[in-house]
Amino acid sequence: MADATFEPIYFGPANRRLYGVLHLPAHAAAGAHAAIVCGPFGREAIRAHRLLRVVADRLARQGVPVLRFDYYGAGESEGLDDDADLEGWSGDIDMADREVRRRTGLDRVVWLGIRLGAAAVARALARSTSAGVGAVFWDPVCDGNAYLESLQLRHAQSVDKAFSIRPRSIAPAQGEALGYALPGTFANQIRQVSIDGIAELLAGRRVRVLYDPTTDDGRRLAGQLGGLPAWSQAAVVEHDMDWLSSAAENVALVPAPAVSGLMKALGEFQ
Amino acid sequence: MTSRPVVFGPDGNLVGVVTEPERVARRDIAFIMFNSGVLPRLGPHRMNVKMAHRLAGHGMVSLRFDLSGFGDSRVPGRALDFRLQAVADLRAAMDMLEETFGIRRFALVGVCSGALSVYTAAVEDKRVVGALMFDGYCYLTRWTRWAKYWKRARSATLSEWVTLVRSRIARMRRAVVGGPATQGGIMSPDVVAPNPPKAMFASEMQGLVDRGVAVFVVFSGSFIDFYSYANQFRDAFAGYDFVRRIRCEYRSDIDHTFVMRETQVKMLDLVSSWVPEVERAAGPAA
Numbered sequence: 001m002a003d004a005t006f007e008p009i010y011f012g013p014a015n016r017r018l019y020g021v022l023h024l025p026a027h028a029a030a031g032a033h034a035a036i037v038c039g040p041f042g043r044e045a046i047r048a049h050r051l052l053r054v055v056a057d058r059l060a061r062q063g064v065p066v067l068r069f070d071y072y073g074a075g076e077s078e079g080l081d082d083d084a085d086l087e088g089w090s091g092d093i094d095m096a097d098r099e100v101r102r103r104t105g106l107d108r109v110v111w112l113g114i115r116l117g118a119a120a121v122a123r124a125l126a127r128s129t130s131a132g133v134g135a136v137f138w139d140p141v142c143d144g145n146a147y148l149e150s151l152q153l154r155h156a157q158s159v160d161k162a163f164s165i166r167p168r169s170i171a172p173a174q175g176e177a178l179g180y181a182l183p184g185t186f187a188n189q190i191r192q193v194s195i196d197g198i199a200e201l202l203a204g205r206r207v208r209v210l211y212d213p214t215t216d217d218g219r220r221l222a223g224q225l226g227g228l229p230a231w232s233q234a235a236v237v238e239h240d241m242d243w244l245s246s247a248a249e250n251v252a253l254v255p256a257p258a259v260s261g262l263m264k265a266l267g268e269f270q
Numbered sequence: 271m272t273s274r275p276v277v278f279g280p281d282g283n284l285v286g287v288v289t290e291p292e293r294v295a296r297r298d299i300a301f302i303m304f305n306s307g308v309l310p311r312l313g314p315h316r317m318n319v320k321m322a323h324r325l326a327g328h329g330m331v332s333l334r335f336d337l338s339g340f341g342d343s344r345v346p347g348r349a350l351d352f353r354l355q356a357v358a359d360l361r362a363a364m365d366m367l368e369e370t371f372g373i374r375r376f377a378l379v380g381v382c383s384g385a386l387s388v389y390t391a392a393v394e395d396k397r398v399v400g401a402l403m404f405d406g407y408c409y410l411t412r413w414t415r416w417a418k419y420w421k422r423a424r425s426a427t428l429s430e431w432v433t434l435v436r437s438r439i440a441r442m443r444r445a446v447v448g449g450p451a452t453q454g455g456i457m458s459p460d461v462v463a464p465n466p467p468k469a470m471f472a473s474e475m476q477g478l479v480d481r482g483v484a485v486f487v488v489f490s491g492s493f494i495d496f497y498s499y500a501n502q503f504r505d506a507f508a509g510y511d512f513v514r515r516i517r518c519e520y521r522s523d524i525d526h527t528f529v530m531r532e533t534q535v536k537m538l539d540l541v542s543s544w545v546p547e548v549e550r551a552a553g554p555a556a
Contacts, residue, residue, distance in 0.1 A: 007277075008285055008342065009275065010273065019273070046312070050308075075312060075319075076273070076275075080323075081316065081531075163491045163522070163525055165422065165494065167523045171532060178315070179530070180316070181531065
């Protein structure tokens with residue numbers, strides 16, 4: 001594989017600066033797409049961090065430029081937890097798309113949307129008029145209400161385990177989950193996330209959907225796949241990764257099936 | 271407040287973000303945060319980013335970066351073993367801040383495994399004027415176990431009482447059969463790192479306080495088996511001079527990974543309260 005460079009950057013306007021990492025090949029493959037990584041939320045983003053770096057490195061060495069970035073109020077981007085907003089994040093995807101096109105000169109980009117990131121990608125796709133955009137959805141959140149419930153349940157479990165003896169002074173959590181804010185607007189946006197109507201949204205787009213049929217979201221998605229356009233494809237990627245587990249727990253940080261599934265799906269756009 | 275990415279290290283393998291406040295109170299001091307365990311430099315639940323924001327509010331520059339092989343940082347061509355490499359990386363971070371920003375005094379913040387690296391780096395590098403170690407090395411006393419039993423008994427429900435008695439009986443059986451006593455160590459159930467010998471630790475800590483380093487050790491409420499009462503650290507080193515000259519707090523209301531925003535704020539408040547101590551340790555502004 002060829003060499004690639006790695007450059008951390010800040011981009012975007014002064015009042016909404018986003019952090020990203022550009023993985024640039026020494027020579028872009030002919031007819032290449034660039035890729036932008038639209039990651040998950042909160043603890044899931046931490047869980048995926050290492051994996052996505054490995055995938056981005058490998059893609060770049062295969063001639064595919066990649067921009068990994070953090071949404072406003074998340075990761076290394078500016079803003080606070082309380083600024084979380086799916087509509088804002090879809091705008092961040094537009095910004096990342098423009099940035100990678102500017103930096104690479106390429107006019108075709110694939111958006112990799114992971115978990116709640118897939119919902120942000122879907123919002124951005126719904127209003128995008130660009131012909132040169134494809135998407136890969138990996139383990140998309142298919143039922144926003146169920147997702148919120150899972151966050152709250154896991155938060156309660158984490159708080160129970162966090163202390164040897166739980167202090168009486170600790171108040172019940174409001175508007176947060178697993179260490180991150182869940183402001184009201186954001187929570188309402190999440191509740192509206194649904195796999196219903198996905199086929200109409202994706203009409204006219206090249207899309208790959210990667211899902212794990214052993215999960216609740218995977219089972220919901222499997223039921224909708226028959227409605228996907230013919231040029232879209234779905235693939236099973238069983239990776240045994242508990243998205244909501246702490247990265248410090250003894251679980252694989254870079255499961256091989258996930259890496260190979262993502263590489264294959266993104267490679268199909270080249 | 272502005273943030274800028276930096277790439278540094280002898281191999282150009284280390285990646286971090288420097289956060290500069292709008293108005294810098296001290297141009298000669300920087301705070302450095304880095305990985306806890308395998309987590310990226312963001313820290314548990316973005317804690318290092320929040321800490322950088324809080325420090326910027328005090329007019330302090332900070333760097334958060336990934337150690338070699340973690341987060342965005344790569345392994346260097348000639349990597350040392352983890353513990354030695356972490357200290358080498360911290361020194362590279364200090365070198366970069368000195369060369370690029372003219373900063374010569376550093377306050378290191380380490381959580382869990384990071385606390386161990388802070389300790390060693392502080393001992394080895396005289397540019398360190400502040401060392402905050404959260405859930406780092408701790409030493410048991412004869413009261414640790416009893417304080418734990420007392421607190422558990424006070425808070426236990428009936429079923430928890432039954433479980434407690436059963437586990438105690440099981441442990442007594444193991445003790446009769448034979449097994450190592452708990453000596454304490456790094457404050458994580460997943461990673462066990464032995465404490466330095468007590469005399470050596472005391473000697474090195476004495477060296478830090480004699481050098482004027484603002485040492486702040488904090489223990490969370492997550493590991494009552496290893497740290498169970500407020501004065502444990504001072505009792506463990508009773509009779510040693512250094513222990514009267516460091517700051518030590520037992521915060522049973524703060525958890526090891528700050529999984530609640532309430533505990534994040536409490537930890538940030540501790541860091542805020544430590545800033546003036548670091549400034550005093552650094553001496554007059556250069």
